[in-house]
Amino acid sequence: MTTFVDRVVLHLQAGDGGHGCVSVHREKFKPFGGPDGGNGGHGGSVSLVVDPQVHTLLDFHFRPHVKAANGRGGAGSNRDGANGADLVLKVPNGTVVQNADGTVLADLVGAGTTFEAARGGRGGRGNASLANARRKAPGFAELGEPGDQMDVVLELKSVADVGLVGYPSAGKSSLISVMSAAKPKIADYPFTTLVPNLGVVRADNHTFTVADVPGLIPGAATGKGLGLEFLRHIERCAVLVHVVDTAALETERDPVADIDALEAELAAYGGLVDRPRLVALNKVDVPDGRDLAEMVRPELEARGFRVFEVSAATRAGLKELRYAMGELVTAARASAPPAEPARIVIRPKAVDDVGFTVEAVPGGAWVVRGTRPERWVRQTNFDNEEAVGYLADRLARLGVEEKLGKAGAQAGDLVRIGEREFDWQPTLYTEFVPGIRGGDQRLGGKSERPSAAERLAARKARRQRPADEVDSGEPVGDDAE
Structure with missing residues (x-):
C-alpha cells in the first residue's frame, strides 16, 4: 500500500x-x-494551507477531485442566498504548486502559509439591487458566475537543513536513526529506503533537520533508479553530506569514484553547486572499511572536503559530524537574507487604463478582453431581452462601443467577449425606455405598455361593439397582444 506520495495532480472546482x-x-x-428579489450567494473557494502535522500528499492521491460548495440562489422578500463554504486543503511544508504546463504558482513554506488556488464565483444580483431611478422594476436578475476550474500539480520538496546522499546501502538510514529519533526501515539489501526520512538532530545549541534521501545511482538525474523522484527533496538543503560505504563488497567501486559519480548527478540536476559538502566515510567499524578510509582520506581532503570517519554501529565519529553539520547550518542561516514582513502592496491603475482591450483577429472578428466585460457576459441571462439590453448599456458606458468603432469595427462584424459571440451593431445603444418587464424595445421585443388614455379608449370601443363580437373569444382591449 502506498504510504508516501510527493507528487499529485489535483482537479479543482x-x-x-x-x-x-x-x-x-x-x-x-x-x-x-416594487422589486424584492435577493442576491445570490458567492461560491466557495479552494485554498491550500501549510499544516505542520501533514507530511505527505497521500490524501490527495486517493481523492484528486476537489469541489467547493456552490452559493445558494436569492429569493423573494429581499432574501439573499447563503455563500458556499470555502474548502481549505492542508498540505505539507515545502509544497510547490504548479499549473499544467509547469509554471510555479506558489511555493508554500512555513506553517500557516495560504494560497487561494481556485476562486469561487460571484453571486448574481437580484432585481432589487438592479433597480434605479430609470429602471424601477427590473424584470431580470444576474446569473451566478461559474467558479474557477483548473488542474494543479502539487510537488513536495522536503524542508531540511542537511541532506544525506549516497549509493544504496551506504548506511544513510542507519546514520539518521542513531543521530535522531527517526526510525526508518533498515535492511541489508539495496533500495531499502523508498521514501525520504526526516530527523531532528541537536548538537550543543544547534538544532537542525536531516533528510535521508533514497539511494542515488549513476543516471539518477535522467530518471534511472529512484533519483529523479527524490532529487527534488535536497533542493532546499543548506548542507549536503556524502555518505560513503567503505566496506562495499564490489571491487570496482571505491569512495572517490562514488563521490565523483554522485557529484556528476548533482551537477546534472542543477542548482546545488553552491551547497557546502561534507564526507562521511561510514562503516569504519569493519577492519577493511577502516583501512580503506585511511587510504582515501588524504585524497578527499586534498580536494577540499571535510572528511569524517564514522560508524553507525558503534557511533564512532558521529559527535564530530553532528557539530560540523550544526556549524555549517548556522552559517547558512546567518548568511540568508532576513525574511521581510508581509506588507500590502498598492498598485493604482494607470489614468488611461480602461480595464479592457480590443484586438482584431483574422476573419474580420474582434475580441474584447477584460475582467469586467467577461464577468458581465457570464452573468447575463440571454433568454431575457431586458437583461441583454442592460448588458449593452453597461458595455457602452464602459467604452467598449467607442473603442470598437475607433479600432475600425464595422456593423455586422463578429465580436467575441469571453465565450459569447455577437454581431456588432454600433447604433444599438440608445437611452433605455421603460416598458413591459423582461422586454427591451431596442431589441425588437415586447412593446411598451399602452398608456392610460389608450386603455380607456379601448374599453369604450369594446362597450360599443356588439355582444357577439365581444364574446367571440378574440382578445380585445387590454387582452390584445
Missing part, C-alpha cells in the same frame, strides 16, 4: 455563485410593491 432572484413584492392593497 470552486463553487458557482448563486443566481439572483426576480421577484415583485405583492400583498393586500399593494399589488405592485
Whole structure:
C-alpha cells in the first residue's frame, strides 16, 4: 500500500455563485410593491494551507477531485442566498504548486502559509439591487458566475537543513536513526529506503533537520533508479553530506569514484553547486572499511572536503559530524537574507487604463478582453431581452462601443467577449425606455405598455361593439397582444 506520495495532480472546482432572484413584492392593497428579489450567494473557494502535522500528499492521491460548495440562489422578500463554504486543503511544508504546463504558482513554506488556488464565483444580483431611478422594476436578475476550474500539480520538496546522499546501502538510514529519533526501515539489501526520512538532530545549541534521501545511482538525474523522484527533496538543503560505504563488497567501486559519480548527478540536476559538502566515510567499524578510509582520506581532503570517519554501529565519529553539520547550518542561516514582513502592496491603475482591450483577429472578428466585460457576459441571462439590453448599456458606458468603432469595427462584424459571440451593431445603444418587464424595445421585443388614455379608449370601443363580437373569444382591449 502506498504510504508516501510527493507528487499529485489535483482537479479543482470552486463553487458557482448563486443566481439572483426576480421577484415583485405583492400583498393586500399593494399589488405592485416594487422589486424584492435577493442576491445570490458567492461560491466557495479552494485554498491550500501549510499544516505542520501533514507530511505527505497521500490524501490527495486517493481523492484528486476537489469541489467547493456552490452559493445558494436569492429569493423573494429581499432574501439573499447563503455563500458556499470555502474548502481549505492542508498540505505539507515545502509544497510547490504548479499549473499544467509547469509554471510555479506558489511555493508554500512555513506553517500557516495560504494560497487561494481556485476562486469561487460571484453571486448574481437580484432585481432589487438592479433597480434605479430609470429602471424601477427590473424584470431580470444576474446569473451566478461559474467558479474557477483548473488542474494543479502539487510537488513536495522536503524542508531540511542537511541532506544525506549516497549509493544504496551506504548506511544513510542507519546514520539518521542513531543521530535522531527517526526510525526508518533498515535492511541489508539495496533500495531499502523508498521514501525520504526526516530527523531532528541537536548538537550543543544547534538544532537542525536531516533528510535521508533514497539511494542515488549513476543516471539518477535522467530518471534511472529512484533519483529523479527524490532529487527534488535536497533542493532546499543548506548542507549536503556524502555518505560513503567503505566496506562495499564490489571491487570496482571505491569512495572517490562514488563521490565523483554522485557529484556528476548533482551537477546534472542543477542548482546545488553552491551547497557546502561534507564526507562521511561510514562503516569504519569493519577492519577493511577502516583501512580503506585511511587510504582515501588524504585524497578527499586534498580536494577540499571535510572528511569524517564514522560508524553507525558503534557511533564512532558521529559527535564530530553532528557539530560540523550544526556549524555549517548556522552559517547558512546567518548568511540568508532576513525574511521581510508581509506588507500590502498598492498598485493604482494607470489614468488611461480602461480595464479592457480590443484586438482584431483574422476573419474580420474582434475580441474584447477584460475582467469586467467577461464577468458581465457570464452573468447575463440571454433568454431575457431586458437583461441583454442592460448588458449593452453597461458595455457602452464602459467604452467598449467607442473603442470598437475607433479600432475600425464595422456593423455586422463578429465580436467575441469571453465565450459569447455577437454581431456588432454600433447604433444599438440608445437611452433605455421603460416598458413591459423582461422586454427591451431596442431589441425588437415586447412593446411598451399602452398608456392610460389608450386603455380607456379601448374599453369604450369594446362597450360599443356588439355582444357577439365581444364574446367571440378574440382578445380585445387590454387582452390584445
